[in-house]
Amino acid sequence: MSSNTRDRLDRPTTPEAARLARLPRDRPVARDYSVLAKLVRDSGLHRRRYAYYWTRLIATVAAFALVWAGVVLLGDTWWQLLLAAALAVVLAQLAFLGHDSSHRQIFRSHRWNDWTGRILANVFVGVSHMWWTAKHDAHHAAPNQETRDPDISPGVIAFTPAIMASRTGWRGRLARRQGWFFFPLLTLEGLNLHVASVRTVLGRRPVVHRGVEVPVLLTRLVLNVAVLAILLPPAIAGTFLAVQLGLFGVLLGGAFAPNHKGMPIVPADADVDFLRRQVLMSRNIRGNVVVDFVMGGLNRQIEHHLFPSMPRPSLRLVQPLVREYCSTLGVTYTEVGFFQSYRIVVGYLNDVEHRARDPFGCPLAAQLGR
Structure with missing residues (x-):
């Protein structure tokens, strides 16, 4: 985090950011994204490259x-x-x-x-x-989100507990080892x-x-x-x-899979504000220029989901601001190493019926409860 970015968050210069700093912990969350969007818009990182x-x-x-x-x-x-x-x-x-x-x-x-x-x-x-x-x-x-995200819809791989529950017999046995x-x-x-x-x-x-x-x-x-x-x-x-x-x-599959697989599964009827919907369900992958190349910039998935029209090279520049902003809100910002991300995917797919509920359900419920 650069000193300039930290100063902007510690001493907000916009009315929206100043109001956010004074809000209590039980504040409405609907405006959290608009405050971040204003900070990013002022940074000029949306300009074409x-x-x-x-x-x-x-x-x-x-x-x-x-x-x-x-x-x-x-x-x-x-x-x-x-x-x-x-x-x-x-x-x-x-x-x-x-x-x-x-x-x-x-x-x-x-x-x-x-x-x-x-x-x-x-x-x-x-x-x-x-x-x-x-x-x-x-x-x-x-x-x-179940029934809405086509990337976790029923198919060869069972991505949610509901789909796992429908797999019986030999299909169920295979599904419990599908990560391999x-x-x-x-x-x-x-x-x-x-x-x-x-x-x-x-x-x-x-x-x-x-x-x-x-x-x-x-x-x-x-x-x-x-x-x-x-x-x-x-x-x-x-x-x-x-x-x-x-x-x-x-x-292609290796670039897209680790960004969301093993993150919270959102019930079909859940109402989640935009910022938490994008941050809590996404995972960043740490790396270098090789990882950036292999993953096409999708390793900064959180920033991409928050600002999908932002040019790829600007995602690296906005990342410190987003990470620090999430920290001020108490919103979990997930980032792991390249190989660790694939271990998480395999482990999750081998235990979908438990992993989809346990490690991520409680933090998600706690943060949405605010």
Whole structure:
């Protein structure tokens, strides 16, 4: 925490912050976020970071082109699998940029952000921009809340005690050891993203810009397979695709999973104020530039959930202010190490029916009770 930031919190300079310092502990909590938002707005950290994003966009698209050029030049050899891994890394970085664009972090113009996200998702990554944005927006609106957050909805993995209770017989026995299967299952997440995208754009539900997404998305997916089949022998082509999809799924799932899994599960009928909804249900991951790169900046999940339109590089700068502000309110701010976060996820998934209630239920109830 810098001395300037600490001074701003210890000696608030805005009327809202000054009033907060005088409020009793049993004060209404509805305005807590607006006070923090005012402090952050005054800091200027919401300003666009065009040099950062243009550099990343150009470099990542260039890397995408270089990988495919390498595939053409390398030809019939199992060394192609190194390029498959490289392609998975590049696609994950393009997906992170698409995520930032969908949150309107890159440009001031909503239209520029929307179309940048649509191009990155459909043309490069092979995922429906509309489907992913709708799903992700629902998650941000109610993280870890039953029936509202699609990221904890019933599926292969049981994320809540209610879902666990519905698993009986062999499915129940597997669910009680599902943490050990979680990361192997992530190797299928890349394929799952493609399948869900195709089902959505070809389905009956309304799709914004369906006329664009359907031909572009399908062309991208077909071309990816066709080019490999033309350039490489069947065995190498199939293995290339498996490595690329598997690693891509692990990279994306590994970036999103530790941010909320093992944090409080919110009942469907709970009414939680915005600041606590975002902070108490999110977990930050400590790290360095390597962690920032691998996780696409999502390791600062608390700050991202509080300020989803804030440019990625500014999250690091606003973090000390948010952490100190949460401390003044007595709101638990969770941050753990990179490897510890995955141990927490595995442990939680292996004991969902108890872990979802015990370690986090009491602190959550105590803080909401204020």
